[in-house]
């Protein structure tokens with residue numbers, strides 16, 4: 366049984382917590398590039414892993430990610446002026462550059478050297494594929510940014526949607542490591558492709574610990590079938606899961622605080638997307654990135670639709686389905702109440718991997734997927750859905766997944 370202590374360890378992510386410390390050793394998705402669209406744009410709030418920050422792009426296009434509250438007397442820098450390579454606090458005009466240097470303290474007078482004595486909290490950022498990642502851990506431990514296959518893709522081969530999830534990050538992540546729910550939660554009646562792949566075919570799970578996290582292999586089919594349907598997903602430390610949705614997607618769950626998170630849906634397309642093509646799932650959220658279908662309106666459930674068209678009666682889009690499933694557990698589900706079965710093997714494996722990584726962090730041991738070489742290829746991290754002969758091993762069909770032992774730690 367999952368204990369209260371284990372539950373706390375995997376759901377508390379603020380400064381000073383074990384998992385919070387672990388997460389801060391990785392590059393975390395902080396905001397969309399488009400939230401700070403150009404030089405001298407308005408600053409925006411960024412609240413992640415229990416910290417209040419603001420982000421801005423300075424006159425030269427450099428990104429700053431600073432503590433939200435002014436080092437002088439705490440006024441929010443969300444209200445600051447973004448001007449001439451720095452953020453100027455609205456209260457007394459202290460000005461900060463992207464690295465948190467105090468450039469001016471005008472109320473102190475022209476002779477003052479006070480600004481040299483103060484350093485404002487700032488975090489390094491890395492912008493790639495329409496996202497701004499932040500490193501919030503100790504500077505001397507800062508890893509390289511991993512060279513994923515998607516970091517090389519042009520922007521028109523990617524899309525991204527960030528949406529608010531009204532529960533713990535772990536509930537969101539666990540939904541990605543759970544292939545069995547595809548048979549139910551997302552079911553649309555009379556969808557032939559669905560019926561072929563899923564109906565009555567429960568997944569048989571294999572999981573394996575890897576250098577990057579956990580590989581999850583869900584196979585559907587009877588031994589007497591000629592072919593089986595195989596879905597390979599990858600849990601990538603610390604907050605991502607690559608899944609075979611719409612081709613390939615990476616879903617990331619970044620804690621806002623312990624009871625709320627951002628869900629990031631990052632997709633890769635085979636063909637370039639055309640300007641003006643709708644971005645998947647953007648039509649399901651408002652300008653604050655909250656879903657139109659949410660707990661406050663019972664996800665707009667339609668019981669007639671539930672009788673006749675879809676399993677839930679919540680429409681055909683996955684975002685509200687997953688939202689209902691994970692949010693209705695409560696903000697932080699008490700896992701002492703659950704009853705895990707064989708279909709939960711993926712969830713168990715990922716929790717176990719995370720707990721081991723937290724222990725490694727506490728001991729000061731090497732951490733999984735903390736990358737030191739930005740050029741190290743990560744082609745063994747992938748996600749695949751394919752139909753292969755029942756007697757075959759997925760390993761032989763997708764040799765790039767297990768071709769060589771990667772070099773980073775197996776903590």
Ligand code: FES
Pocket residue numbers: 435436437438439440454455456457458459
């Ligand atoms: S509180 Fe920001 S300058 Fe005084």
Ligand SMILES: [Fe+2]
Pocket residue numbers: 540546550551683687
């Ligand atoms: Fe789902």
